[in-house]
Amino acid sequence: MITxxxxxxxxxxxxxxLGINYPISMAWAIExxxxxxxxxxxEKTLPKSSLRAIFGMRLHTWPDGTAIRVFVMPDDxxxxxxxxxxxxxxxxxxxxxxWDRLVFSGTGQAPDTVMSPEEMLARVANTPGAIGYLTKSxxxxxxxxxxxx
Amino acid sequence: xxxxxxxxMRKHSPGAIIVIALSALLWSLSxxxxxLPTLPMLPxLPTLPKLPPLPHNLQIHGxxxxxxxxxxxxxxxxxxxxxxxxxxDFRELGLNASMRPLTRLQFSAQMLSRTAGEGSPxxxxxxxxxxxxxxxxxESSQLGIRLGRMKTPLGFYNDTRDVPFTRPSILLPQSxxxxxxxxxxxxxxxxHLYGEHRSDLGDVSFQAGxxxxxVLGAEAEAAVLGGQFPGHLAPEISxxxxxxxxLDGGRIRFAVSASxxxxxxxxxxxxxxxxxxxxxTPLIFSAxxxxxxxxxxxxxxxxxxxxxxxxxxxxxxxxxxxxxFQGVYRFTPEWEGIVRxxxxxxxxxxxxxKKWAAERPSRAGLAHTRFAKDITVGLRWNITPEFMLRAExxxxxxxxWLSTLDNPNTGDLSQRWNLFSIxxxxxx
Numbered sequence: 001m002i003t004x005x006x007x008x009x010x011x012x013x014x015x016x017x018l019g020i021n022y023p024i025s026m027a028w029a030i031e032x033x034x035x036x037x038x039x040x041x042x043e044k045t046l047p048k049s050s051l052r053a054i055f056g057m058r059l060h061t062w063p064d065g066t067a068i069r070v071f072v073m074p075d076d077x078x079x080x081x082x083x084x085x086x087x088x089x090x091x092x093x094x095x096x097x098x099w100d101r102l103v104f105s106g107t108g109q110a111p112d113t114v115m116s117p118e119e120m121l122a123r124v125a126n127t128p129g130a131i132g133y134l135t136k137s138x139x140x141x142x143x144x145x146x147x148x149x
Numbered sequence: 150x151x152x153x154x155x156x157x158m159r160k161h162s163p164g165a166i167i168v169i170a171l172s173a174l175l176w177s178l179s180x181x182x183x184x185l186p187t188l189p190m191l192p193x194l195p196t197l198p199k200l201p202p203l204p205h206n207l208q209i210h211g212x213x214x215x216x217x218x219x220x221x222x223x224x225x226x227x228x229x230x231x232x233x234x235x236x237x238d239f240r241e242l243g244l245n246a247s248m249r250p251l252t253r254l255q256f257s258a259q260m261l262s263r264t265a266g267e268g269s270p271x272x273x274x275x276x277x278x279x280x281x282x283x284x285x286x287x288e289s290s291q292l293g294i295r296l297g298r299m300k301t302p303l304g305f306y307n308d309t310r311d312v313p314f315t316r317p318s319i320l321l322p323q324s325x326x327x328x329x330x331x332x333x334x335x336x337x338x339x340x341h342l343y344g345e346h347r348s349d350l351g352d353v354s355f356q357a358g359x360x361x362x363x364v365l366g367a368e369a370e371a372a373v374l375g376g377q378f379p380g381h382l383a384p385e386i387s388x389x390x391x392x393x394x395x396l397d398g399g400r401i402r403f404a405v406s407a408s409x410x411x412x413x414x415x416x417x418x419x420x421x422x423x424x425x426x427x428x429x430t431p432l433i434f435s436a437x438x439x440x441x442x443x444x445x446x447x448x449x450x451x452x453x454x455x456x457x458x459x460x461x462x463x464x465x466x467x468x469x470x471x472x473x474f475q476g477v478y479r480f481t482p483e484w485e486g487i488v489r490x491x492x493x494x495x496x497x498x499x500x501x502x503k504k505w506a507a508e509r510p511s512r513a514g515l516a517h518t519r520f521a522k523d524i525t526v527g528l529r530w531n532i533t534p535e536f537m538l539r540a541e542x543x544x545x546x547x548x549x550w551l552s553t554l555d556n557p558n559t560g561d562l563s564q565r566w567n568l569f570s571i572x573x574x575x576x577x
Contacts, residue, residue, distance in 0.1 A: 067252040105308040106257030
């Protein structure tokens, strides 16, 4: 009985998978970008697991004890989608639900959202301990570039 | 696009706006004073106390939701949903604040009002309120402690069960997250330890605590004892814990949660009940797979419920069992569909309620109150990041999770019934 109903569900999902083109895959074509930090941050490289923990809002301090301040673009911004998928290997909806779980259970906080690359550059450049991401063409000497090991 | 701009206001509290407006006003006044050099020197005025800078890591978030429910037969869910006009008696409002005065220290609190039929009249209460101190934080692990009122870590959804945006559907799978044990398992006062270890093999995290469950009030009494009695419930030392394992940044998630919640009964004057005790011991296994377009989730719960030494009724000790399979499909980031099969039995050894119904003549025909099998289909539309609309349809065989408060005459219930619901929710 149960198996039959679930089989139905899976067939439905399968039809949807095959039948619908997903517009989000367009977001893969994006110009080169970097992970950027405030010049006060000493780290030049970071393991991927730490980067995930930072953007998952679970790692709060740099090794020297400075508070980490995370800046992101809106969930549907192409750069945010590309960064989430390529650098963190997660989908934007997963990040959103992680942040919601933290905020609404009190066990953490959400990152700061910026609305434009210009705002990203200004906030990361002016906030000690800040981390964010920017396309190369928008990056300048006011921020450091962080490599992922 | 204009709706998107709201999210940049996310962290600005009314307090922040007042502080900004006030300081701007003071600045403009002093600036004007500077432009009048011909005036004689005023005697030195007492300096205004400096406004404290608003801590920039203060965050304020909230949500408000309203649902409408319509059900078949005489089966009421959250208000008089079987009436011709349905029920609007399902409303959730919440406001929370958090701040980190030190990098290792966070304070969080949430006020919540939940209206959900007779069982939840919408009174405002402290949902959680605690301090969180990170004792150790390294590149790959951390360890910390929380003190105060914390949400009880049960399954994937209990911690945020009253926040519509965090649920997969309007109603959580009722087999596991039903309202009778909600009161016992919602939140508790005490101390939690938590920790995490991250590696290429995945992230392991845990939280475990010694707590006192929240059992004061008539609602909790009705939920635990099935009615009002002269005495009252008292919390006893209880234990709660969950271990999570996330692989590949959460593509695959596993969790095992276990709690033992202890409550005692203090009899009142002329009470038919004696000083009994209730012990609720849920064990939940959870698993989830997240792909780009779809997510599959399943949870299995084994709930042991014990009633001892109440005198008037014999001691009871039985295991309830529930599980669900759920598939979510994201057509676009805005549109999402859900399909779920959800099943519950009140007593594992009596899955169809037949033994229970045969025990007393008054239970004839009520076997369906001992199980529920629910097939759900639903749609979610994220109109903006802040505003969401949902619709869903349930076809249910069994009435185990229908509240006796909303359905005082159990004999009127239909075994097979349908429920349709719409929800609108806003958050910031």
